[in-house]
Amino acid sequence: MPLLGAYGSSIYWHETAPHDPRPALAERLDVDVAIVGGGYTGLWTAYHLQDAEPRLRIAIVEGxxxxxxxxxxxxxxxMTLLDMSLAHLRRNHGDERARAAHLAVTRSVEEIGATIERHGIDCEWVRGGLMVVAANRPQLERVDADLAAAEALGLGGFRRLSAQEAQAEVHSPTYVGALHEEHCGVLHPAKLARGLARIVEQRGAQIFEGTPMTALEPGGDAVRVRTPGGELAAQQVVLATSAWAAQAPEFRRRITPLYTYVALTEPLTDEQWASVGWERRQGIEDKRNFVHYYRRTDDGRILWGGSDGVVYPGARIRPRHDRSASVLRRLAATFRETFPQLERVRFTHHWGGPVGITATFLPIFGTSPSDPRVHYGLAYNGHGVAPTHTGGKVLRDKALGLGVTEHTSLCFVDAREPRFPPEPLRSAGAELTRRVMLRQDAGFARGRGSGEMDPWLLRAVNRLG
Ligand SMILES: Cc1cc2nc3c(=O)[nH]c(=O)nc-3n(C[C@H](O)[C@H](O)[C@H](O)COP(=O)(O)OP(=O)(O)OC[C@H]3O[C@@H](n4cnc5c(N)ncnc54)[C@H](O)[C@@H]3O)c2cc1C
Structure with missing residues (x-):
C-alpha cells in the first residue's frame, strides 16, 4: 500500500488556512522599524512593539x-522547552539564569493563549499540557533528570507519571513512564501566523509579501532594506529569517539549517480514537535525541513528527527538500510501533521544513557589531513556537534602545556562541553528528547506554571554536 493513501501530499496547515497574499513592496518607505521575515519572530516583535509604542511605523517584508x-x-x-532539555539548560547556564529563561518562556505560553483569546484568533488552541514519554530505560533517565532539574529550580507544573498512568492517558504499550508538564498547548500553526498578521496589520503595521530582502545597507540617516521592487529606510531593523539567515556570511558558521519532517494521518474513526484514549489532547514528545512529537488535530487526525533530521549537502534550503521518502518511511514505522492498534490507519500528508540549529542548542539574539540599529533573533533549534513570543520581547527592547532589561539579559541574548567549521566540513560534521545521535537512539531502544549525551558528541561540541 502506498504510504500516502489516495490524497497526495501538501502542507495540510496551509491547505486549511486559506490565504490571500498581500502585494509586494513597490516604493520607498520611511519607517521606524523594518522587520525582515514574516514568521512568528517577526510578527510577535511587531505585536510587542505596538503594545509598547502604538504610533510606531512598522513594516514587515516577507520573501x-x-x-x-x-x-x-x-x-x-x-511549550516551555528552550534548550535541548531543562537539565541541559540548567547544567550549561546555572540555576538562576536557567530559571529566568524557563519562566520567561512559560509566561509566553500563557500569554500566547491569552492573546489568541483576546483577539479571537481562530487557531484551534487547546491547552492540554505536554506529556514527555519514555519508551525505554535510558529515555526514562532523561525524564527523571528533567524532573530533578525542575525541582532544583523550584518550578511548578511538573508531574511524574508511572508506565500505567502514562498508558492510561494515551494507550501505547511502549510507554515506561512520563513527565507531564502543565504549561503547553497545541494550535494550528498557519492559522496563528496568519491571524497574528491580520492583528498587527489592523494595529497599523504594513506587511509586504513576495518581498525578499536582497541587501541591507547602512546609511547615515537610516538603514536601507533593499527589495526587488522598493526599499525600506528604517531607523531600526530586526532580522527574523531563522534558518534562512544561515545563507548570510555573518551567520553561516553560527546556524545550520536542519530539516525536520511530519506525517499526518487520515481522520480516525470514533472506534479508533477509543482504542487510543488521549482525551486531554496533550502534546506528546519522547526522549530520543531525534524526538518524536505527536498530537491530535481538531478534525481527528494524528500529526506524527520527528524521528530524524536532515542537513542537506551545502546546508541548502530548497523546495525539493520539503518531502523525504526515507523519513516518511521511518515515521510510518515508528507510528505503527507506538500505536499497533492503528496499523490500518493511512497517512494523507507529509511535509517538512528547515529549522535553524546552533552549537549551543539555544537561539541566537544580538545586535550587529557593525551597526547598532540592526538586531537579530534566529534559530530556535526546532522549538520556537513559544520562544518566538519571548524573543519578540527581546527584539522589542533592543529596537526601542532600552538597554539591559529583564528580556535582554536572558541567557541566549548577546551570548558568545561557538562557531561551526566552514563548508564542506559543516555539512559533513552535521551528517556525522546525526549518525552518532541516531546510533545512540537505536542503542536506547535496545536498552543500552545512559541518558547522557553521547560522549563523542559532547567532545565535538566542546571543541567548536
Ligand atoms: C516540521 C516542523 C515542526 C516543528 N514543530 C514545532 C513544534 O511543535 N513546536 C515548536 O516549538 N517548534 C516547532 N518547530 C519550530 C518552529 O516552527 C520554529 O522555531 C519557529 O516557527 C521559528 O519562527 P521564525 O519566525 O523565527 O522563523 P520562520 O517561521 O522560519 O520564518 C522566517 C521567515 O523569513 C522569511 N525569509 C527568509 N529570508 C528572507 C528574506 N531575505 N527576506 C524576507 N523574508 C525572508 C522566510 O520566508 C520565512 O517565512 C517546527 C518546525 C518545523 C519545520
Whole structure:
C-alpha cells in the first residue's frame, strides 16, 4: 500500500488556512522599524512593539508568504522547552539564569493563549499540557533528570507519571513512564501566523509579501532594506529569517539549517480514537535525541513528527527538500510501533521544513557589531513556537534602545556562541553528528547506554571554536 493513501501530499496547515497574499513592496518607505521575515519572530516583535509604542511605523517584508517558513508548518506545540532539555539548560547556564529563561518562556505560553483569546484568533488552541514519554530505560533517565532539574529550580507544573498512568492517558504499550508538564498547548500553526498578521496589520503595521530582502545597507540617516521592487529606510531593523539567515556570511558558521519532517494521518474513526484514549489532547514528545512529537488535530487526525533530521549537502534550503521518502518511511514505522492498534490507519500528508540549529542548542539574539540599529533573533533549534513570543520581547527592547532589561539579559541574548567549521566540513560534521545521535537512539531502544549525551558528541561540541 502506498504510504500516502489516495490524497497526495501538501502542507495540510496551509491547505486549511486559506490565504490571500498581500502585494509586494513597490516604493520607498520611511519607517521606524523594518522587520525582515514574516514568521512568528517577526510578527510577535511587531505585536510587542505596538503594545509598547502604538504610533510606531512598522513594516514587515516577507520573501514568500506569511507563515511560509517553520511558523506555518510546525507541529503546533507551544511549550516551555528552550534548550535541548531543562537539565541541559540548567547544567550549561546555572540555576538562576536557567530559571529566568524557563519562566520567561512559560509566561509566553500563557500569554500566547491569552492573546489568541483576546483577539479571537481562530487557531484551534487547546491547552492540554505536554506529556514527555519514555519508551525505554535510558529515555526514562532523561525524564527523571528533567524532573530533578525542575525541582532544583523550584518550578511548578511538573508531574511524574508511572508506565500505567502514562498508558492510561494515551494507550501505547511502549510507554515506561512520563513527565507531564502543565504549561503547553497545541494550535494550528498557519492559522496563528496568519491571524497574528491580520492583528498587527489592523494595529497599523504594513506587511509586504513576495518581498525578499536582497541587501541591507547602512546609511547615515537610516538603514536601507533593499527589495526587488522598493526599499525600506528604517531607523531600526530586526532580522527574523531563522534558518534562512544561515545563507548570510555573518551567520553561516553560527546556524545550520536542519530539516525536520511530519506525517499526518487520515481522520480516525470514533472506534479508533477509543482504542487510543488521549482525551486531554496533550502534546506528546519522547526522549530520543531525534524526538518524536505527536498530537491530535481538531478534525481527528494524528500529526506524527520527528524521528530524524536532515542537513542537506551545502546546508541548502530548497523546495525539493520539503518531502523525504526515507523519513516518511521511518515515521510510518515508528507510528505503527507506538500505536499497533492503528496499523490500518493511512497517512494523507507529509511535509517538512528547515529549522535553524546552533552549537549551543539555544537561539541566537544580538545586535550587529557593525551597526547598532540592526538586531537579530534566529534559530530556535526546532522549538520556537513559544520562544518566538519571548524573543519578540527581546527584539522589542533592543529596537526601542532600552538597554539591559529583564528580556535582554536572558541567557541566549548577546551570548558568545561557538562557531561551526566552514563548508564542506559543516555539512559533513552535521551528517556525522546525526549518525552518532541516531546510533545512540537505536542503542536506547535496545536498552543500552545512559541518558547522557553521547560522549563523542559532547567532545565535538566542546571543541567548536
Ligand atoms: C516540521 C516542523 C515542526 C516543528 N514543530 C514545532 C513544534 O511543535 N513546536 C515548536 O516549538 N517548534 C516547532 N518547530 C519550530 C518552529 O516552527 C520554529 O522555531 C519557529 O516557527 C521559528 O519562527 P521564525 O519566525 O523565527 O522563523 P520562520 O517561521 O522560519 O520564518 C522566517 C521567515 O523569513 C522569511 N525569509 C527568509 N529570508 C528572507 C528574506 N531575505 N527576506 C524576507 N523574508 C525572508 C522566510 O520566508 C520565512 O517565512 C517546527 C518546525 C518545523 C519545520
Amino acid at each position: 514568500q508568504e506569511i507563515g511560509f517558513g517553520a511558523s506555518g508548518r510546525n507541529g503546533g506545540f507551544a
